[in-house]
Amino acid sequence: MAIAVALVVLALGSVLFHFLSPWYFTPIASNWHEIDQTISITFWVTGFVFVAVGLFTAWCVVRYRHREGGRASYEPESKKLEWWLLVLTAGGVAAMLAPGLLVWAKVIHVPEDALVIEAVAQQWHWNYRLPGKDGKLGTVHPRFVTDANPFGLNAADASGRDDVLVASPELHVPLGKPVKLLLRSKDVLHNFSIAQLRVKMDLVPGLVSYTWFTPTRTGSFDLLCEELCGVGHFAMRGRLVVDEPAVYQAWLDRQSTVAVASARAPGDAVAGKAAYAVCAACHGANAEGNVAMNAPKLSGQGGWYLHRQLNLFKHGARGTQEKDVYGKAMAPMAATLADDAAIANVVAYIASLPDTPAPTTINGNLDIGRRSFATCAACHGADGGGIAATNAPRLKGMSDWYMARQLKNFRDGVRGHHPQDIYGGQMALIAGMLNDDAAVGDVLAHINTLAAGKGEPR
Template identity: 50%
Template sequence: MALVVALVILIIATLIFHFTSPWWFTPLASNWQTIDDTINITFWVTGLVFIAVNSFLAFALFRYRFDRNRRADYEPENKKLETWLVIATSLGIAAMLAPGLFVWNSFIKVPKEARLVEAVGQQWSWSFRLPGADGQFGQSAVELITEQNPFGINPDDVNSLDDVLIKGNEMHLQQGQAIKLQLRSKDVLHSFSVPQFRVKMDLVPGLTSYMWFTPTKAGRFELLCQELCGMAHYTMRGIIQVDPPTEYQTWLASQPTFSQTLRQLQADIVAGKGLYQSCSACHGQAGEGNVALDAPALAGQGAWYLERQLQYFQQGIRGAHKNDIQGQQMAAMARMLANNEAIRQISAYIATLSPKAATASGDAGKGEALYHNCSFCHGEAGEGNYNQNAPRLASQHDWYLRRQLEHFKQGIRGAHQQDLFGKQMIMMSRLLQSPQAIDEVVAYITGLPGFVETIEEPRQTLTTQSAEQE
């Protein structure tokens, strides 16, 4: 009887939890209500089976409980019961599978009016591309990917010159506009998923996959990678901003085309040197940094990282927190640069400065094991990695590294909603669970050489075919 009571309690408790649970669907923000309907049908079918099976089990335990005065009947076959079980099981399976087939049929048929958008995944960030006025993507290939051409677009393809490039983790879509999302991976398997849109699809290296949806609600939605893609998989997040038509067109007009980015590649280093004179008072003539002025070393950093940080300071993405005193000072200095051209020039000049060796302190031996997690992005020698959006760490002062890690852990840096790379660092920095762990990993980093000896070996490449033309 105790087991019978336990089964009845299990059934009742499960039903109560299902209908009162706080863990339910996120609010729907796309046209895919049919996805929810299909899941609900599955819940009803499996729920009824759960109730029926456990109720029958409780009944059988009660009805045929042990009785000294009763003998069991031996009945190895019961064709009538087996027939009903086969029919009921077949109907249940059909009820679960059939709606999904209808939904899948709609999922693979993209509306003709759908706008083409490309999402590119890499460890551990997103970038996006839109076709220009011709409505066609230019050809792209993995072997064409460089720091100057992160999308791997063929510059000789006339269809590529007007392609609109969005290098950050934030993409804007127009509310009510059907979207055909073309998916491409630079490295390993990823998966594009926005829970509110109810659709997801894998990104496969060397292939181009797709899915479609129509965003129906304006707002900001978190983009997730739902494929285990490496050490920092859980930090691979982005933002999909759905705008009303007028706001979307305003945003779109401000985005650069591929041809514009090609013209921006060459920055005036001489002009950048002149602009840097105001920076050298704190950061040093050679970009070596100055502990007395709380100024970190700049030499050795890539121009792409310096540009991003200067823009963050100007836009209030970095240096706005009340406890970031040094960041507030830097934000005021960054605003002295008149425009993005000045930022490119000064960043290009700083990138020509040669880094100097940092002084190591603390227990570097223990820090080596802790740094293993960091090396996936920043490199085994702390050299930084453009493809992972990770700056150089080697040659940086230990006091600055320590302060930045503490600021990330405390949310002083990286908490701004537009600092998606900073949010990744917040999550990673919290793996260092004590001040001692921070000291140890910093001690190891300050002893890193900042370069990796490589041996040239022949390699094979996977070519990503151009987008299917419609």
């Protein structure tokens, strides 16, 4: 009897939990109400079967419980019962599949006036490409992919010259306009998923898949990769922002085209030398760093990374958090650089300076640090040299005391939580694996061996 009661409680309790639970779908922000309806039908069909089977099992436990002198009768088959089961099962399966097929028919038929956007996935970030005034995307090929050409654009295709490149995980789209997403992966299986839009589609290397939606309300929505794509899978975040059409157009006008990016003059090291005089007071004449001034080594660091961080400081995405004392001191220094050209000049001058490894100041357990660094190596490289394609800066030979401070800042929420510092947000998630200062010291001790050439992966 206790088993029968437990089965009844389980069946009815599950129904009550479903209806009374505060956890349910996020409010929809696109045209795909049919997807919610399809899932609701599936819930009703499977829920009915679950309750019916649970109550039937409880009834059988009571009805056919052991009785003194009772004997079971053997009935090898019942055509009547089999027909009932066949009809009911077929009806339930059809009720679940038919709405899904109707929705899928809409998914694969994209409106002719849809805005076409390419979403490119790579461990562990997103980039986007939009057609320019000609309304056509230029051709791409994996063999053209380099650090300078992350989209793999075909330089011989003139239709790609006006393509708009968005080298950021944040994509803006206009309200009320159908959007077709061309989905391309540069390495492994990924998945493009935005819960509020009811959009979810795999990205398969070597193929271009697609999906579409029409945003129905403005807002900012998290983009997740829901295909296990490697050690940094959980940190592969993006953002889709739905704007009013005028706001969207203003955002689009600020983005660079392929032609503009190609024509941009490289940084002028000579001009950068004069601007660097302000930086030298703290970072040293050769950008070697100065622990007494809380200024890290800059020489040898990737120019793309320095450029990004100076922009973050300049535009308030770094150096505004109350506890980031030294970041707050850096922000007004970055403000002395008038524009991107001035930043590029300073970065070019720093690239011309000698790259001498910074003195090491941190010791730790090398074996533990080596094992922990395996996660870091996926982005920063096994030798800690940094990888531009994964937006991960160089670590080896840089100021270990500065890296220790930044790891703690990431871990403690001081850095990486500004909405515009998307890659900092990824790092904040990764730094969470370092539970205490000793764990930070162990990782940095291993990184110090890489600078000395002693830390080759085993």
